[in-house]
Amino acid sequence: MVKIGIECHLQLNTRSKIFCGCSTKQVDDPNSNVCEVCCGFPGSKPVLNKEAFEKALKIATALNCKINKKTFFSRKSYFYPDLPKNFQITQYDFPIGINGSFSGVKIKRIHLEEDPGALIHKTSYCLVDYNRSGIPLVEIVTEPDFKDPKEVREFLKKLITDLSYLDVYDKKSEFALKADLNVSTTGAKVEIKNVTGLKDIEDALSYEIERQQKDAPKSNETRGWNSDKGITFLQRVKESEDDYGYITETDLPVIEISDNLVNKIKKDVPELSEEKTSRFTLQYQLRESDAKVLSSNKKLAHLFEEVAKKVDPDIAAKWIIRDLSNQLNYHKKTLDEANVKPGDMIDLLKLFEDKKITDNTAKEVMIKIITEKNFSPLKYIETNNLIMKSDTSQIEEWCKKAIEESSDAVESYKNGNEKSLNFLVGKIMELSNKTANPDVARKILVKFIKK
Amino acid sequence: MRAKDYINGVKSGKISAIKTVKSILDEIKKINKDYNYFNNITDELALELAEKIEKNPKGRLAGLPVSIKDDICVKGVETTCSSNILRGYKPIFNATVVKKLVDEGAVIIGKTNQDAFGFGSFNINTDYKVPRNPLGKTRVTGGSSGGAAGFTALTEFPHVAIGESTGGSIAAPCSFCGVQGLTPTYGAVSRYGLIDYANSLDKIGAIGKCLDDVELVFDVIRGHDNKDSTSLNEELSNNNEVKTIGLIKETLDIDPKIKDLILKKLNELGIEYEKVSLPLTSKYSLASYYIIAMAEASTNLSKYCGMRYGQEEKLDLPYNEYFSDVRTKYFNKEAKRRIILGTFTRMAGYRDAFYLKAMKVRTLIINEYKKAFRRYDLLVSPSMPIIAPKFSEVDKLTPAENYMMDIMTVGPNLAGLPHLSLNAGVYNKMPVGIMFTGDHLNEKKLFSVGKKYGV
Numbered sequence: 001m002v003k004i005g006i007e008c009h010l011q012l013n014t015r016s017k018i019f020c021g022c023s024t025k026q027v028d029d030p031n032s033n034v035c036e037v038c039c040g041f042p043g044s045k046p047v048l049n050k051e052a053f054e055k056a057l058k059i060a061t062a063l064n065c066k067i068n069k070k071t072f073f074s075r076k077s078y079f080y081p082d083l084p085k086n087f088q089i090t091q092y093d094f095p096i097g098i099n100g101s102f103s104g105v106k107i108k109r110i111h112l113e114e115d116p117g118a119l120i121h122k123t124s125y126c127l128v129d130y131n132r133s134g135i136p137l138v139e140i141v142t143e144p145d146f147k148d149p150k151e152v153r154e155f156l157k158k159l160i161t162d163l164s165y166l167d168v169y170d171k172k173s174e175f176a177l178k179a180d181l182n183v184s185t186t187g188a189k190v191e192i193k194n195v196t197g198l199k200d201i202e203d204a205l206s207y208e209i210e211r212q213q214k215d216a217p218k219s220n221e222t223r224g225w226n227s228d229k230g231i232t233f234l235q236r237v238k239e240s241e242d243d244y245g246y247i248t249e250t251d252l253p254v255i256e257i258s259d260n261l262v263n264k265i266k267k268d269v270p271e272l273s274e275e276k277t278s279r280f281t282l283q284y285q286l287r288e289s290d291a292k293v294l295s296s297n298k299k300l301a302h303l304f305e306e307v308a309k310k311v312d313p314d315i316a317a318k319w320i321i322r323d324l325s326n327q328l329n330y331h332k333k334t335l336d337e338a339n340v341k342p343g344d345m346i347d348l349l350k351l352f353e354d355k356k357i358t359d360n361t362a363k364e365v366m367i368k369i370i371t372e373k374n375f376s377p378l379k380y381i382e383t384n385n386l387i388m389k390s391d392t393s394q395i396e397e398w399c400k401k402a403i404e405e406s407s408d409a410v411e412s413y414k415n416g417n418e419k420s421l422n423f424l425v426g427k428i429m430e431l432s433n434k435t436a437n438p439d440v441a442r443k444i445l446v447k448f449i450k451k
Numbered sequence: 452m453r454a455k456d457y458i459n460g461v462k463s464g465k466i467s468a469i470k471t472v473k474s475i476l477d478e479i480k481k482i483n484k485d486y487n488y489f490n491n492i493t494d495e496l497a498l499e500l501a502e503k504i505e506k507n508p509k510g511r512l513a514g515l516p517v518s519i520k521d522d523i524c525v526k527g528v529e530t531t532c533s534s535n536i537l538r539g540y541k542p543i544f545n546a547t548v549v550k551k552l553v554d555e556g557a558v559i560i561g562k563t564n565q566d567a568f569g570f571g572s573f574n575i576n577t578d579y580k581v582p583r584n585p586l587g588k589t590r591v592t593g594g595s596s597g598g599a600a601g602f603t604a605l606t607e608f609p610h611v612a613i614g615e616s617t618g619g620s621i622a623a624p625c626s627f628c629g630v631q632g633l634t635p636t637y638g639a640v641s642r643y644g645l646i647d648y649a650n651s652l653d654k655i656g657a658i659g660k661c662l663d664d665v666e667l668v669f670d671v672i673r674g675h676d677n678k679d680s681t682s683l684n685e686e687l688s689n690n691n692e693v694k695t696i697g698l699i700k701e702t703l704d705i706d707p708k709i710k711d712l713i714l715k716k717l718n719e720l721g722i723e724y725e726k727v728s729l730p731l732t733s734k735y736s737l738a739s740y741y742i743i744a745m746a747e748a749s750t751n752l753s754k755y756c757g758m759r760y761g762q763e764e765k766l767d768l769p770y771n772e773y774f775s776d777v778r779t780k781y782f783n784k785e786a787k788r789r790i791i792l793g794t795f796t797r798m799a800g801y802r803d804a805f806y807l808k809a810m811k812v813r814t815l816i817i818n819e820y821k822k823a824f825r826r827y828d829l830l831v832s833p834s835m836p837i838i839a840p841k842f843s844e845v846d847k848l849t850p851a852e853n854y855m856m857d858i859m860t861v862g863p864n865l866a867g868l869p870h871l872s873l874n875a876g877v878y879n880k881m882p883v884g885i886m887f888t889g890d891h892l893n894e895k896k897l898f899s900v901g902k903k904y905g906v
């Protein structure tokens with residue numbers, strides 16, 4: 001039987017580091033976002049960043065954890081060059097939250113800790129960059145409730161989505177998501193350390209399960225993951241549990257978490273993706289798959305709801321999921337980077353809904369919304385005379401011209417090939433700069449050709 | 452000269468701060484040849500500060516020479532905690548106390564000798580030359596703030612020493628050298644910039660020839676600091692009335708001559724006192740103290756590994772062997788002993804029996820003190836069970852006997868209680884200290900009782 005448990009580390013999106021005032025912004029210059037505290041210089045002392053603490057508390061609340069009334073920090077001792085004090089300030093005895101559940105998986109504990117620095121390996125030597133040192137992380141530990149790698153991936157995907165709803169996590173951070181994976185199948189327990197990213201996590205688990213099923217491990221071991229080769233490799237056999245000699249970090253006082261604070265934070269927890277999906281299906285009558293796509297991205301969901309206030313939700317959903325998302329992907333932009341304003345989308349889709357512009361025009365304008373700065377859909381449509389034309393005599397002109405120029409398609413249609421009509425309609429769209437009402441054009445075409 | 456009179460002299464222009472500072476720097480150099488009180492004399496910084504004061508004599512400590520124990524960071528000044536492993540280390544920031552002192556016009560004259568990292572009661576565990584007692588060169592100064600107390604006793608110039616106590620490192624040398632020393636309530640003085648021995652126990656305090664000097668400087672260095680999360684955000688208690696004193700029964704089982712001296716001194720006060728028993732404190736404070744202090748110390752010393760600052764070696768080994776190499780070479784025997792013992796007490800399987808149990812005992816001891824303070828304004832005991840021993844006597848002591856020296860002082864240190872060691876007289880030509888302990892933030896009671904002696 002396959003049993004998988006995970007310990008994932010996520011970077012909180014705070015402005016400053018967990019125990020000092022240094023910025024968490026990514027910078028290229030190594031060892032530039034550092035001070036005596038995050039470099040562990042003798043005499044320096046940590047001061048807890050309140051924002052980091054409250055964000056961790058928010059996560060614990062959202063993941064339905066029991067909140068410990070008193071929580072404190074501990075020192076986890078081990079020697080490593082990227083660890084400035086040779087101990088990490090983390091939580092051990094009373095973490096912020098315990099015994100939670102999320103998406104059907106039991107959460108063992110959630111705690112707050114500091115990130116070490118980063119080693120930069122060169123051919124014959126190694127450098128250390130402490131810019132990351134002191135970046136706030138939350139560690140979320142699950143029970144071994146997963147039975148296959150796909151479940152893990154789905155769980156993490158949902159977790160990440162919800163954390164962005166909580167405004168505690170930034171998917172784009174360099175660090176993204178790192179996890180230690182505990183896998184046992186038929187033999188001893190194996191831990192795969194430090195796997196980064198959803199895809200690698202799933203791949204590492206799949207590989208490891210297959211490997212164990214061929215050759216059951218006889219003793220507990222720690223393995224690493226080689227992403228390039230797609231294999232796990234033995235790091236060391238574990239004879240006993242690691243011993244980090246935890247003691248209390250007495251530079252930081254015990255934190256009492258009042259019911260008031262918990263209630264205040266609970267109120268701050270917004271609607272998460274699961275609730276949002278079911279609300280979208282009820283309130284807007286969306287298909288569940290569409291509701292899921294929209295809910296899986298905080299900003300997309302927000303945009304949809306803004307647009308749906310003024311435009312038929314069906315049209316809003318279809319255009320946001322299909323066209324907007326596709327074009328964003330195609331142009332390799334995020335919603336933020338493209339700076340898509342709900343107002344522009346409303347202007348555009350309203351015209352479409354009222355049959356004032358054609359599907360083709362709408363698509364063209366959508367691309368401009370994504371790619372052009374200071375773009376106004378209304379102005380553009382007006383200047384370029386893109387309002388749909390349903391005037392029969394005008395369309396008849398275009399039809400005649402299309403038939404003249406495409407005798408092959410006309411022949412083919414006469415021989416019973418319905419698709420050829422689409423070609424002719426396309427021709428008319430070309431001739432009309434996408435403004436001809438395609439329904440009217442179709443009818444006139446049929447009438448003309450039958451004559 | 453009392454610091455206050457000197458400062459007034461500087462402010463009124465009757466005394467030259469520059470001249471005084473120059474003379475005291477000369478004196479230090481002379482004294483240091485025999486007594487080894489200073490690890491580092493900061494001529495340049497001192498003269499720069501003195502000149503500033505001479506031009507603009509301002510601040511509560513205008514022109515006052517102040518020495519700083521070597522475990523407190525002074526920006527740009529070599530700060531080693533008397534350990535070889537930190538040789539050459541110049542902090543990039545000032546400790547909060549240093550900043551406060553300089554802001555009030557103090558002149559930093561140098562870094563004083565101590566047991567390396569504060570590990571010791573005699574100041575013999577220094578990686579510099581061992582300081583000698585000002586009243587007899589064959590005897591120890593006491594530790595770990597030995598340089599601070601020794602120089603305070605010997606100099607005739609106005610001067611206050613900044614010391615630090617984890618388990619008795621202010622009271623012990625004050626007792627042995629015959630000067631006055633306050634160990635404040637834990638958290639009353641910011642620890643920012645104090646190089647940690649044991650974070651939950653370390654307290655910065657002041658040592659002076661007279662109590663007035665101590666009070667003056669304590670008033671400057673105390674107060675809340677955002678950079679130290681354990682710094683208290685509470686004012687001192689204004690109640691300075693001492694009506695009853697509890698004499699700790701268990702601390703009197705010592706040389707009867709020392710005991711008599713303490714009782715005589717206590718009688719001088721004319722304040723009612725009675726014997727009080729603190730059985731838990733007497734029995735368990737030493738064990739509990741050493742377990743907690745060493746557990747914390749063993750993690751604090753991890754950062755010294757030949758990377759980033761301090762001593763380093765040629766880097767041609769894997770990192771873990773390199774770290775071991777540096778640590779083996781530059782930590783002294785007592786530091787190694789405390790790292791090993793401290794690490795042992797927090798390892799799985801021992802953590803419950805030692806570290807966690809010691810933490811529980813600590814709470815019980817605090818409660819025992821709190822109970823006593825419901826009845827007594829202050830508690831009193833000898834500061835040390837003996838007078839300053841000779842080096843030859845100390846050499847014969849086992850580590851456990853060494854640790855026993857702290858029997859009087861570990862209790863209040865463990866409980867974070869303010870305590871004041873005052874000179875009670877002389878026995879065998881050597882000073883004897885009497886120690887008053889107050890409830891948290893009751894420093895004013897300590898000063899008011901001390902002033903009755905006129906020290």
Ligand SMILES: [Zn+2]
Pocket residue numbers: 017020021022033034035036037038039134
């Ligand atoms: Zn920093």
